[in-house]
Amino acid sequence: MSDPLHAPTARWARLAVRVMALLVAFALGAWLFGGDGAPPSPAAGSDGAAEAVTWTCSMHPQVRQPEPGSCPICGMDLIADAAPGAAAPRDAVVLSERARALAELRTTAVTRQIDAAAAVRLLGRIEAAETTRRNVTTWVGGRIDRLLVNTTGERVRRGQVVATLYSPEVYSAHQDLLAAREQARRLAGSTAVTRLAADQALQAARDRLRLLGVSADELEEMAQAETPARSVPVRSPFSGTVIERVVTEGAYVETGATLVRVADLGTLWVQLDAYEGDLARLAVGQPVAVAVEALPGETFDGRVAFIDPTLDPQRRTARVRVEVANRDGRLRPGLFAEAVVQATDADGPVPLVVPDTAPLFTGRRSVVYVEIAHQDGVAYAPRTVRLGPRMGSVYPVVSGLSEGDRVVTRGAFALDADLQIRGGPSMMSQGDDRAAPMVEPVSLSAADRARLAPMLEAYLGVQRALAEDDATAAAAAAEALRAATTAVRLPGSAEAAWAEVSAPLIAHATHVAAAGSIEGARGGFEPLSAAIEGLLQRFGNPLDAPVQVAFCPMALGDAGARWVQQGETIDNAYFGAAMRTCGEVRAAVAPGTFLQAAPGAEPTPLAPHTGHQH
Numbered sequence: 001m002s003d004p005l006h007a008p009t010a011r012w013a014r015l016a017v018r019v020m021a022l023l024v025a026f027a028l029g030a031w032l033f034g035g036d037g038a039p040p041s042p043a044a045g046s047d048g049a050a051e052a053v054t055w056t057c058s059m060h061p062q063v064r065q066p067e068p069g070s071c072p073i074c075g076m077d078l079i080a081d082a083a084p085g086a087a088a089p090r091d092a093v094v095l096s097e098r099a100r101a102l103a104e105l106r107t108t109a110v111t112r113q114i115d116a117a118a119a120v121r122l123l124g125r126i127e128a129a130e131t132t133r134r135n136v137t138t139w140v141g142g143r144i145d146r147l148l149v150n151t152t153g154e155r156v157r158r159g160q161v162v163a164t165l166y167s168p169e170v171y172s173a174h175q176d177l178l179a180a181r182e183q184a185r186r187l188a189g190s191t192a193v194t195r196l197a198a199d200q201a202l203q204a205a206r207d208r209l210r211l212l213g214v215s216a217d218e219l220e221e222m223a224q225a226e227t228p229a230r231s232v233p234v235r236s237p238f239s240g241t242v243i244e245r246v247v248t249e250g251a252y253v254e255t256g257a258t259l260v261r262v263a264d265l266g267t268l269w270v271q272l273d274a275y276e277g278d279l280a281r282l283a284v285g286q287p288v289a290v291a292v293e294a295l296p297g298e299t300f301d302g303r304v305a306f307i308d309p310t311l312d313p314q315r316r317t318a319r320v321r322v323e324v325a326n327r328d329g330r331l332r333p334g335l336f337a338e339a340v341v342q343a344t345d346a347d348g349p350v351p352l353v354v355p356d357t358a359p360l361f362t363g364r365r366s367v368v369y370v371e372i373a374h375q376d377g378v379a380y381a382p383r384t385v386r387l388g389p390r391m392g393s394v395y396p397v398v399s400g401l402s403e404g405d406r407v408v409t410r411g412a413f414a415l416d417a418d419l420q421i422r423g424g425p426s427m428m429s430q431g432d433d434r435a436a437p438m439v440e441p442v443s444l445s446a447a448d449r450a451r452l453a454p455m456l457e458a459y460l461g462v463q464r465a466l467a468e469d470d471a472t473a474a475a476a477a478a479e480a481l482r483a484a485t486t487a488v489r490l491p492g493s494a495e496a497a498w499a500e501v502s503a504p505l506i507a508h509a510t511h512v513a514a515a516g517s518i519e520g521a522r523g524g525f526e527p528l529s530a531a532i533e534g535l536l537q538r539f540g541n542p543l544d545a546p547v548q549v550a551f552c553p554m555a556l557g558d559a560g561a562r563w564v565q566q567g568e569t570i571d572n573a574y575f576g577a578a579m580r581t582c583g584e585v586r587a588a589v590a591p592g593t594f595l596q597a598a599p600g601a602e603p604t605p606l607a608p609h610t611g612h613q614h
Helices: 004-032 047-052 097-103 168-189 192-212 216-224 276-281 412-421 446-450 453-467 471-487 494-513 518-539
Strands: 093-095 106-109 119-128 133-137 142-147 161-166 232-235 240-245 258-263 267-275 287-292 300-307 317-325 336-342 352-355 360-362 365-374 377-387 394-399 406-410 547-552 561-565 584-589
Touching: 093 097, 093 412, 097 377, 119 276, 119 317, 142 168, 161 258, 168 192, 168 216, 192 216, 267 276, 267 300, 267 336, 276 317, 287 317, 352 406, 360 412, 365 412, 377 412, 406 412, 453 471, 453 494, 453 518, 453 561, 471 494, 471 518, 494 518, 518 547, 518 561
Parallel strands: none
Antiparallel strands: 093 377, 106 406, 119 267, 119 336, 133 258, 142 161, 161 232, 240 258, 267 317, 287 300, 287 336, 300 317, 352 394, 360 365, 365 377, 365 406, 377 394, 547 561, 547 584
């Protein structure tokens, strides 16, 4: 039986033995791992290290969890935030040859491309050339007995009879001609004065028919007829294709009435809509490559023939006319067309270019990963560059790169994610400067602010339609957005600010409405979203419910893109059903508040309305 007085002493003795055992183990570990007393690294496989591992998402590095699982944002498997071996440099990603092969990285040298001068992509519609349009009209009034050309698209030859009509005036004139002919024949043996009078009457009857529009050949046939003609032919004076039928059989028409409209479709016009920002890069005579969805993989060459000197005040676009040969007749008026205008300047400097898959975008900032030598393999360092407008499959380099630099064209986002995990200067850690420069909010009355609500509602309709992969609904909502924006007029000092905000809204909404495909609509949705952010910054949220600004780093080929939506649940318009919940909310804008230019900042409340604009 133990003595209760000695129990505490025994417990303290056992505790002292355990402490001594731990100290011995610590000393033994220090001797085995270099004598510095440091605990084993996570790579050593100790239980303590396993507990210290943090799991993160390569697409969303802000996600950090103590155990493996799936990313709550995009659903991808989490990876361990632990890098075995020697520490990599903080400002670059170092990969061995085997690691590069496993990562399937691709690099391309920065070169100069002589044909990469400003290429402008425009949308438009094919039309019949105005210079070849003709109207087939009646040369006399009457009733159309028979319409021989009555189908749109039918070919018409020069001199072909288009219709026959009954004309009381021609019938009467023909009767007079036949009567004058018989009288001249009866008086052939009379005196000279009588014969002259008969001949003059016959000539007057012929002149009357000639003045009515009867051709010389038909006049001779009518002069030889036995009875007056009840109907006369109307012939087409030119060849072409019927583009419109105006009348029907049995209709009464007046002299000069149009029966059908024809046009020569051997040469067509492509009427393109050029935005204000594109006009400075366009000129008459520039070569153009035209593509239509009806003939995939084919292009038709033409040249800019005319640029409208005026701008449409509602659409904020100018018409650019391109003439295209259509000898085989495969192009049809009414088709939507996409054109690339090559604005090559042979006398200018040859630009440096990088493939369009190389840059990562965050607002106006562009980041590329450049390959550099390293003692442990090859390193890839981020470099901020300035790029010009996209030209086909390349971007011109304004600054930041030199000829011969090798940039990563495949796998750049994975490198950026790895650098972000290790706390390096990645694209996402540098912030987003899309909203700069700062804009001055404009306070509106409740009534004026309510006028902006239909625009934001229409934009949200575009966003939801794209998230549902519905290109038709997105086009309809974009057209509603364009119409709603065009209808808004703001008074006072807000007029100038509204002109700055409405112009890009109309232009980009028109682009989305005319895109014709889900991919084209999503390409125009990104600048449209930026324009909507400008609306929220300048005039605030006009709705009675909050809206959220969301961001997906994988959108637009890993370039990243933002959009505005309603609800905290991510509704990705760039991926639709493929990755509908990929992204994160960057900012929320409550009713009656402004979106701050710096993403993530608190919205500014509306100033109290004092009865005037400021």
